[in-house]
Amino acid sequence: MQRLEPGSVIGILGGGQLGRMIALAAAQLGYRCCIFSDVANSPAEHVSEKTIVAAYTDLSALDIFAASVDVVTLEFENIPEEPVKYLAEKVAVRPGPNVLATAQDRVIEKKFLNKIGIVTTPFEPVANLEGLEIAVEKVGRPSVLKTTRFGYDGKGQVKIDPDTGLETAFSQMGKGPGILEGWVDFALEISVIVARGMDGEIVSYVPVENRHVNHILDTTIAPAGVSPSVAAGAGSIARQAAEALNVVGLLAVEMFVTRDDEILVNEIAPRPHNSGHWTIDACAISQFQQLVRAICGLPLGSAGRHSDAEMKNLIGDEVKVWPKILEEANARLHLYGKSEIRSGRKMGHVTRLKVRAGRGER
Numbered sequence: 001m002q003r004l005e006p007g008s009v010i011g012i013l014g015g016g017q018l019g020r021m022i023a024l025a026a027a028q029l030g031y032r033c034c035i036f037s038d039v040a041n042s043p044a045e046h047v048s049e050k051t052i053v054a055a056y057t058d059l060s061a062l063d064i065f066a067a068s069v070d071v072v073t074l075e076f077e078n079i080p081e082e083p084v085k086y087l088a089e090k091v092a093v094r095p096g097p098n099v100l101a102t103a104q105d106r107v108i109e110k111k112f113l114n115k116i117g118i119v120t121t122p123f124e125p126v127a128n129l130e131g132l133e134i135a136v137e138k139v140g141r142p143s144v145l146k147t148t149r150f151g152y153d154g155k156g157q158v159k160i161d162p163d164t165g166l167e168t169a170f171s172q173m174g175k176g177p178g179i180l181e182g183w184v185d186f187a188l189e190i191s192v193i194v195a196r197g198m199d200g201e202i203v204s205y206v207p208v209e210n211r212h213v214n215h216i217l218d219t220t221i222a223p224a225g226v227s228p229s230v231a232a233g234a235g236s237i238a239r240q241a242a243e244a245l246n247v248v249g250l251l252a253v254e255m256f257v258t259r260d261d262e263i264l265v266n267e268i269a270p271r272p273h274n275s276g277h278w279t280i281d282a283c284a285i286s287q288f289q290q291l292v293r294a295i296c297g298l299p300l301g302s303a304g305r306h307s308d309a310e311m312k313n314l315i316g317d318e319v320k321v322w323p324k325i326l327e328e329a330n331a332r333l334h335l336y337g338k339s340e341i342r343s344g345r346k347m348g349h350v351t352r353l354k355v356r357a358g359r360g361e362r
């Protein structure tokens with residue numbers, strides 16, 4: 001396995017908090033980071049040696065980036081595919097552009113998963129208003145209309161209830177094309193994060209429960225309170241998807257568990273995931289360090305946990321409670337260094353360890 005020695009430079013596409021936490025994990029192992037972001041003063045920039053601020057489509061900036069780094073990874077999937085392909089001709093990109101191409105389009109993603117035998121939410125592609133009318137006939141109501149690309153934190157999504165007008169819904173979605181998905185009356189939402197190395201080795205974190213507020217992840221509970229068979233099923237879905245995509249790095253798989261314990265995949269993300277932030281504080285090796293190990297050709301670490309944990313995102317004004325969190329025993333505070341608080345913006349998170357008696361005294 002071709003190993004990148006500590007001291008090598010990891011290029012990260014995207015400058016958000018995920019990039020920041022990758023860079024911190026990289027630093028721990030002696031790697032240096034170069035961020036490529038289309039905005040200045042990003043959370044990842046604050047903790048990295050070098051940052052290139054340019055549009056993702058700026059080829060000369062991409063040339064400079066490629067020449068500055070030994071390997072490239074990405075911290076969000078809403079990057080156009082072409083620049084990533086362009087980079088991959090010059091430097092190793094892990095996970096590769098093929099993974100990004102599949103994961104950044106909800107229709108391609110679901111078709112791919114179905115093809116390898118993984119059950120997803122029922123869906124129909126929606127090209128235009130007429131297509132939406134036909135799709136609603138097939139999928140029924142309630143359902144949810146989403147943009148196929150570039151959505152996050154519930155952006156670009158419109159719920160179609162029994163009385164929702166389709167013309168309004170279609171225009172509310174924003175830039176199409178879209179996808180209509182059957183609304184799942186789930187018992188709970190879970191996710192599984194797996195890391196896969198260059199030699200195909202896979203480690204899998206335990207399934208966690210994710211609670212959303214206003215379509216944004218609010219709380220992750222590790223482990224999820226699911227039956228052993230659901231936990232095993234969820235784990236094997238994530239492994240199977242990572243193998244079929246030939247991922248080198250991380251794959252997060254978001255799933256719905258129905259009331260009769262059926263697992264439906266919602267979406268996949270080939271990068272660190274918000275529902276894995278708890279691994280920094282409750283596991284020997286975090287999702288971020290696993291990513292660094294995978295893309296640098298190092299052996300993966302254990303995905304086992306030493307504590308159960310609950311991760312709470314600090315969204316918008318919620319971050320103002322940070323001094324109180326410092327007073328709590330077993331609470332681990334993470335602030336992302338974002339200068340401006342905006343509603344719906346992820347400003348930080350706190351992981352509360354559920355430490356067993358006798359182990360967590362102050």
Ligand SMILES: Nc1ncnc2c1ncn2[C@@H]1O[C@H](COP(=O)(O)OP(=O)(O)O)[C@@H](O)[C@H]1O
Nearest residue numbers: 121144151152153154155181182183184212215
């Ligand atoms: N088909 C669905 N049925 C029920 N809830 C859904 C469905 N699709 C999305 N949601 C809810 O909205 C959240 C965000 O949707 P998701 O498709 O994961 O988009 P993103 O995370 O990219 O914004 C989900 O985690 C879930 O809580």
Ligand SMILES: [Mg+2]
Nearest residue numbers: 153254266267
């Ligand atoms: Mg999601």
